[in-house]
Amino acid sequence: MKIEIYSPTIRRKEMDAVLTAMVEEKIGPGDRSKLLIQTAKEQLKFDYALALRSPAVALHTALKALNVQSGQAVVLSALSPRYYMQVLHDLQLVPLYCDVTNDFPCLNRELIENTLAKKPGDLEVCAIILHHTLGYVPDTAAIAELGIPVIEDISQSYGSWLKQADAANPPVVVMSSVFCFVGLEERDMLTSGGGALIFAMNRKDGMLLRNFAGIANEYCLPDINAALAVVQFKDIHRNMERRFDIAGVLNQACLSLIARTKHKRFISANEAEYCNYSFSLVLETGLKDIIAYAKKKEIEIENAFENTIAAAGFCEDCPVSNSLCLRTVIFPMYPRLRSADVERISRLIMTLP
Numbered sequence: 349m350k351i352e353i354y355s356p357t358i359r360r361k362e363m364d365a366v367l368t369a370m371v372e373e374k375i376g377p378g379d380r381s382k383l384l385i386q387t388a389k390e391q392l393k394f395d396y397a398l399a400l401r402s403p404a405v406a407l408h409t410a411l412k413a414l415n416v417q418s419g420q421a422v423v424l425s426a427l428s429p430r431y432y433m434q435v436l437h438d439l440q441l442v443p444l445y446c447d448v449t450n451d452f453p454c455l456n457r458e459l460i461e462n463t464l465a466k467k468p469g470d471l472e473v474c475a476i477i478l479h480h481t482l483g484y485v486p487d488t489a490a491i492a493e494l495g496i497p498v499i500e501d502i503s504q505s506y507g508s509w510l511k512q513a514d515a516a517n518p519p520v521v522v523m524s525s526v527f528c529f530v531g532l533e534e535r536d537m538l539t540s541g542g543g544a545l546i547f548a549m550n551r552k553d554g555m556l557l558r559n560f561a562g563i564a565n566e567y568c569l570p571d572i573n574a575a576l577a578v579v580q581f582k583d584i585h586r587n588m589e590r591r592f593d594i595a596g597v598l599n600q601a602c603l604s605l606i607a608r609t610k611h612k613r614f615i616s617a618n619e620a621e622y623c624n625y626s627f628s629l630v631l632e633t634g635l636k637d638i639i640a641y642a643k644k645k646e647i648e649i650e651n652a653f654e655n656t657i658a659a660a661g662f663c664e665d666c667p668v669s670n671s672l673c674l675r676t677v678i679f680p681m682y683p684r685l686r687s688a689d690v691e692r693i694s695r696l697i698m699t700l701p
Contacts, residue, residue, distance in 0.1 A: 351692060353648040356539050357587055357683045358576075365575040380571035380578065387581045388545055394528075396554030397547035398561070399569035403503060403531035406544035407435045409563070410499045410527040411475060413556040416441060420474040423463060423496070425455050426658040426669035428479045433657055442471065445657065447666035450630070452617045453676075454478070454486040460494065478525065480505035482652060482678070483537070483625025487618050492524040503531030506538055507588050508623040523549045527557070532569075532577050537625055538584065540577035543569040590683040591624035594690050598627050598679065601694040611700065627681040628652050629697075634674055638700060642679075645696050652676040 369375055381399040388397065400406050411422070418440035424432055426445045436443050446455050446463045455478060464473065476498045478486050483504045492498050500523060529546040532539055548554040569577075605611060610632035616622055631638055635651055642649045653659050653676055658669040679693055 350646045351648060351680050351685075351689050353650050353678070353680055354535055355682050355684045356534055357580075357583075358539075359583075361583070362576045362579045365579050366572055369572045369575040375572040376570050377565045377568035377574075378571045380574040381569050384569070384574040384578050384581070385545070387578050388530075388547070391581065391584070392547060392549075394547035394549050394554075395551050396557050397545055398557060398563070399574060400544050400546060400563075400567055401569055402542060403429075403501070403529060403533060403544040404431050404435055405567050406529040406531070406546040407432065407477070407499065407501070408438065409557075409560055409567075410529065410546060411435070411439055411441070413527065413560065414475055414497050414499075416474045420472050421467065422475045422477060423455075423460055423473060424477040424657075425453075425479055425481065426663035426666035427453055427481050427653055427656045427672070428477065428501075430655050430657055430660050432477065432479075433660070433662065441474070443657075444473065445663045445666055447663075447668045448481075448672070450668055450672070451615045452484060453481040453614055453672065454484050454617070455491065456487060456617060457490045457494065460491060464494075475499055477501065482614070482628055483508070483623045484614060484616060485618065485620035488524040489522075498525040500525035500528040501531070502528055503533070503536040503544075504625045505623050506530050506536070507584050508620050510585060510588050526553050532573070532580075537623065538577060538580040540569070540573040540580065543573050543577065545569075545577075587683045588623065591681070594681060594683075594685060595622075595624040595627065597690050597694050598681070598697060601697040602629070604698050605700055609700070624681065626652070627679045627693075629677055629679070629700075630672065631675045631677060635677055638677060641701060642696055645692070647680065647693060647696050649677045649679050652678040 384399050385397045421442040421444050422436055423444045444463055446459050473496055476496050479501045485505050485508055527548055529544050532543040548557050612630050639649055653673045659673045663669055
């Protein structure tokens, strides 16, 4: 039986929540969206948040809240999601694409400083967008010291702080960004089938978001999606534990692979614990043969960065990102995997050519 690359973690509780919303005919933005914000606030302790229809709307709102002006520049990684380009285009902002390193798929302060040093002197930078690529966490505090407003996208890293917490030591979420958003799309850590939550941690930044409190319903998250997301937030601990269990098996398999090949893993660049959003591998050569080998084993793997800006061909000056787009694969890594499936993926990793 084929193992798919991805499967959303939708259980009976999520189905019941959505069905209840449908039966009550409460499917547009309403009370369940408010409950979602309340539920998320218990974990994140933010000052103010909005539940919106998509990450694109969230990013657009964050930039508008910063009062960006046409012709200003925004710094972002070449491995950011491709939709970022459309948002910047719609706001008539100039993208400044940063390359990454071979060992870590996110931006760091030095990379941003190098990019800023090369920009035209009259080009004003209004924001930095930090995408937590493949669930890895950049050093936002160091980047925020540059004095440029930071917008943080934690869609793929949500919950990275939870493993270190317990009942006696509740998680402390530290955000150095002005605004932060967590996508709720199909392949994000949490899903509502679509949508995003954007929030500000302190009152000063929260006041900027409050200017959008009256945003039209057409931009707000419908209750039918919010009902599913509420359960996802409540079950994050359970799903994170399963991800850590799966990662333990796959990491062990990878040790023997790395010992006999030149394939490698990304390395966390700070003390943030990896959330195990995905299991990625940077290959010595191209993707084609490895994907074909996995297909013979009836296991689907895919290009980790196929939906990024670099993969779309817009980052000629980012050679490392372009190279990673041609050599990085991800393996199935989600809580619904059965133990037998995890063992099959483990054997595949150990025997990769």
